[in-house]
Amino acid sequence: MISADAIRGYVDLMLLSLLRQRPSYAYELAQQIHAVTGAEYSIKQTTLYSAVKRLEGASLVTSYAGASESGKPRTYYQITADGLAYLESKVAEWRDTRSVVDRFIEGVEA
Amino acid sequence: MNVITAYLETMFGAYPKTTRLLEAKAELHAMMEDAYHGYLAQGMSENEAVGRVITEFGNLDELAPVLGISAEIAPSGSGLEGTGGAPVASSAPPAPAVRKVPAPAPVTQEEAERYAEARRRSEPRLALAIAMFVVSPAPLIALATLGAGGVIGVGQDAAAMIGLACLLVVVLVAVLMVVRRAGELAPYHRLATGEFTRSPGVDRWAEQLAAEAAPRRSTALQVAVALWILAVTPVLGVSLLAPPSVSNAWIGVAVAAMLVIVAVGLLIFLPANWAASVAETLSGGGSAGRRASDGDRSIVGVIAAFYWPLVVAVFLGWSFIGHAWGISWIVWPIAAVLFGAIAGGLNAVERYRAAQQ
Structure with missing residues (x-):
């Protein structure tokens, strides 16, 4: 289990590499992250949301309204x-x- | 579903309804709803799905920089907000000192989850240790009376020695288990002693946790109380039905059987009680005040853990010191019925309070 602190700096990297493949929405991103990380790390909804908003604020991603x-x-x-x-x-x-x-x-043994 | 809505309302309730905040709430709501339906589709029960979604919510502090609400999120400027995640540089000026002692650091979701997990893992061991305390005199009692009655080919003194050795070993192992559990829970000392500030998110989560475990806990309690009431039957059976010559030798075995039944009851009930006990601990933080109804939730568990070893002590003390084996069994049905009455009374009070809210 990876602690939230240890992986915090790399959430942006994970999100951008997922969005590189295709546009997506928050829940799908969470699911894709879960599919890759499995039990080792589960992203909190607030972590994911604040990360995409931060990326949007820095113009690294844009958002558009869609529908399910x-x-x-x-x-x-x-x-x-x-x-x-x-x-x-x-x-x-x-x-x-x-x-x-x-x-x-x-x-180092671990 | 409306648990999720209510949860978000609670989390965001304290802050001004700016456009960005409402947007965040709406999108988080959509995420949680999607996740909820996803878990239902995986075959989870509604309670499990809601609990899981709320567990995965995270911490509102994280949103503060994004939403520009740092000042509102940390109204007291306590400077302790960073305990749950990355240290957030707070530029807000310290609020005027209302009280001299700063409030203790708030309990974070991560800390609460780790604590709950540690309790869930260690509770069966605590139950086993308490059950071992209760059972520990059983070999001594059984062997001593059998030896005295000449049923086994061992003298009374030798039988007592063997029984005493068993007692010491069992008590020693049980003490070691309790000490080891205390060591495992040591990192959460501040939670156990209430030196933390409650947070609405963790409160909700803990309540959900307790609610999920409640049906199992109440079944376990019913089975355990039934066992405790029935525990006296071996003693009654031997002393009333068997001829005196037989009952004198076998009464010890009956008492031992009774202790085993009492211990089985504890083994059934105590492990099922952890979630209620965790919820009670997490809602016991100092500065947000203590709600009266929370106090009762796991008190039955606390009573059970102390009560039955105490009853064993009273029973053995009275029997040995007063040589009252013939009558001292009366402690058990009285203790069991009394316990049933206490547990029932507390549950009734709790239900009454819940209905009032």
Whole structure:
């Protein structure tokens, strides 16, 4: 089980990489995250919502009004060109971070 | 479904209804509704689905920077908001000091969940330990009277020694279990002692948790009370039906059987009581005040945990010191009926209060 603190900085990365594939709405994003992470991490609704709003505020995603199959109004989110560029830079940063941390923890039993 | 609506109303109720806030509420509501129907489709019961959705809600503090409501979310400027998640830099000036001692840090959803999980895991062990305390004198009583009656090929003293050894080992193991459980719950000491500020979200969640476990708990309580009332039958049977020569030797075995039945009752009831007990702890935080009805919820569990070992102590003390084996069994039916009356009375009071609200 990964703590919410440990993964907090990477929620943006997870969301942007999901939105890179296709526009989506909050609940679907939560489900996709759950499908990938399984029991190791479950995202809270407030975490997800504040993350997409933060991304929207930074113009990395845009939102548009859509509707569910049953006609309920639903907000869809779509990645922007800025978002794609930001995702690439964050992915590079994550690879560097991981490689640096890995060098420290090499040989640590866990 | 309306539990989810009510939950969101509670969570957002304290804040001004700005456009952004209403938008957030509407979208979170849609997410929760989708998740709820998703869980129902997976075959969960309505209660389970609602509980799960509320568990996954998270913490309103996280929304503060996004909605621009930091000042409203942290009205007291206590500076302790960061305990649940990433430290939120609060630029709000400290509110005028209303009380000298700052309120204790609020209980966070994560902390509450970890505490509940620790209790859920450790409660069967506590029940086993208490049951072991109750059962511990059984071998001693059974062997001593059998030995005295010449039924087994062991003298009275040897039988008493063996019984005493069993008693000490069982008590030792039970004490170790209790100590280990205390160690596991040590990180949640501040919750157990009420040194925290209640939060509406955690309150709701805890109530939901208790409500989910309530049917199971009440069945377990009924079975346990029935067992406690029936526990006296072996003693009554041996002392009333068997001829004196037989009953003198076998009365100890009957008493041992009675202790075992009492212990089984405890094993059935106490593990089913954890959710009610957790809900009571989480709603016992100091600064939000204590609601009277919350206090009764798990008191039956507390009473059961102390009451039956105490009854065993009274019974054994009276029997050994007063040599009153012939009459001391009367403690059991009295204790069982009294316990039934206490539990029933508390439940009735609780139902009455619930109906009043």
